[in-house]
Amino acid sequence: MKTNDETTDLKSATLRTPAQLAAAGLIGADDIKKIADVASTFDIAISPHMQTLIDADDPADPIAAQFVPRDAELSCSPEELEDPIGDHAHTPTPGIVHRYPDRVLLKPVHACAVYCRFCFRREMLGSGAEALDEDSLERALDYIDSQAGIWEVILTGGDPLIMSPRRIVRIMRRLESIGHVGVVRFHTRVPVVAPDLIDDSLIGALRIKKATFGVLHTNHVHELSNDARQACAKLVDAGIPMLSQTVLLNGVNADAQSLQALFRALVEMRIKPYYLHHGDLARGTRHFRTSIAAGQELMRSLRGHVSGLCQPQYVLDIPGGHGKVPIGPQYLTELHDANYAVCDFRGNSHHYRDSI
Ligand code: SF4
Numbered sequence: 001m002k003t004n005d006e007t008t009d010l011k012s013a014t015l016r017t018p019a020q021l022a023a024a025g026l027i028g029a030d031d032i033k034k035i036a037d038v039a040s041t042f043d044i045a046i047s048p049h050m051q052t053l054i055d056a057d058d059p060a061d062p063i064a065a066q067f068v069p070r071d072a073e074l075s076c077s078p079e080e081l082e083d084p085i086g087d088h089a090h091t092p093t094p095g096i097v098h099r100y101p102d103r104v105l106l107k108p109v110h111a112c113a114v115y116c117r118f119c120f121r122r123e124m125l126g127s128g129a130e131a132l133d134e135d136s137l138e139r140a141l142d143y144i145d146s147q148a149g150i151w152e153v154i155l156t157g158g159d160p161l162i163m164s165p166r167r168i169v170r171i172m173r174r175l176e177s178i179g180h181v182g183v184v185r186f187h188t189r190v191p192v193v194a195p196d197l198i199d200d201s202l203i204g205a206l207r208i209k210k211a212t213f214g215v216l217h218t219n220h221v222h223e224l225s226n227d228a229r230q231a232c233a234k235l236v237d238a239g240i241p242m243l244s245q246t247v248l249l250n251g252v253n254a255d256a257q258s259l260q261a262l263f264r265a266l267v268e269m270r271i272k273p274y275y276l277h278h279g280d281l282a283r284g285t286r287h288f289r290t291s292i293a294a295g296q297e298l299m300r301s302l303r304g305h306v307s308g309l310c311q312p313q314y315v316l317d318i319p320g321g322h323g324k325v326p327i328g329p330q331y332l333t334e335l336h337d338a339n340y341a342v343c344d345f346r347g348n349s350h351h352y353r354d355s356i
Pocket of ligand 1: 111112113114115116118119120121122125157158159189217
């Protein structure tokens with residue numbers, strides 16, 4: 001099983017301390033003290049595979065920007081929150097977030113192979129929050145069983161694919177046995193940050209007699225190494241449709257060229273871009289956020305210029321746990337009595353009369 005030599009290797013070779021970052025040339029020796037202050041609040045983890053993709057000589061490297069901590073994380077704006085999307089307000093039992101009527105999040109693990117510096121759950125993850133204990137997991141599964149309206153279960157965390165195949169099988173089999181659950185979806189960064197973990201035993205654990213979808217979290221085309229592409233291909237070839245989720249991040253992908261390259265590469269990998277998230281109000285992440293107007297302009301720059309297959313929905317998770325809403329640019333303006341002005345992708349306005 002994989003809890004297992006590969007996972008052990010991943011843990012032992014992962015950079016977790018400021019001193020290790022300095023030894024790897026990712027921060028200067030003079031920065032160790034201030035990065036230690038960051039690490040005392042937000043855990044650090046850069047997996048071996050991600051280390052190989054960082055160009056330490058490029059101060060604007062989009063991989064380093066996502067994983068190497070910076071002292072900007074010590075500045076928290078008043079509007080930033082410990083629980084920016086309001087998970088706690090919708091947690092009926094540990095490990096469950098029940099925000100929408102027909103679906104729940106199931107969070108069996110509170111750790112990841114990497115710790116992204118912009119993560120919206122950064123204060124719920126890492127040391128001291130390793131996993132749901134067995135009793136709590138059982139209660140979470142019982143909750144799903146007891147709620148007939150739950151059609152979809154979304155495994156997230158933390159990253160569910162760092163669990164052992166044995167634990168994944170146990171959860172998937174139980175979900176398979178619940179009649180009203182029609183779909184299981186897992187959200188993961190593992191295929192890009194630790195692609196070796198995607199092996200036959202893990203894929204076997206994910207396959208059940210219910211529709212299973214994977215959502216890959218990825219933010220820049222540089223993450224899509226050959227190993228990552230092969231790992232994703234194994235999942236798709238195993239009959240697991242894949243979607244993707246990207247966070248719009250200053251210093252990583254907040255330009256039309258980066259987004260186009262990422263979304264085209266994903267479609268070529270048979271992964272449909274699903275969501276482009278506006279940055280959440282997580283503490284110490286202000287330097288990553290763009291304005292909504294800038295995000296809308298980027299979405300407008302994609303429309304018509306790249307295939308419709310490459311267009312994710314631009315969304316905002318409303319702080320306080322009120323759910324996700326589309327915030328993309330509008331192309332239709334009502335003039336009067338079913339008469340509209342419609343804007344094409346070149347910015348030209350056309351009159352349209354609704355006739356039914
Ligand atoms: S992998 Fe996901 S949950 Fe884990 S730190 Fe990154 S964004 Fe957060």
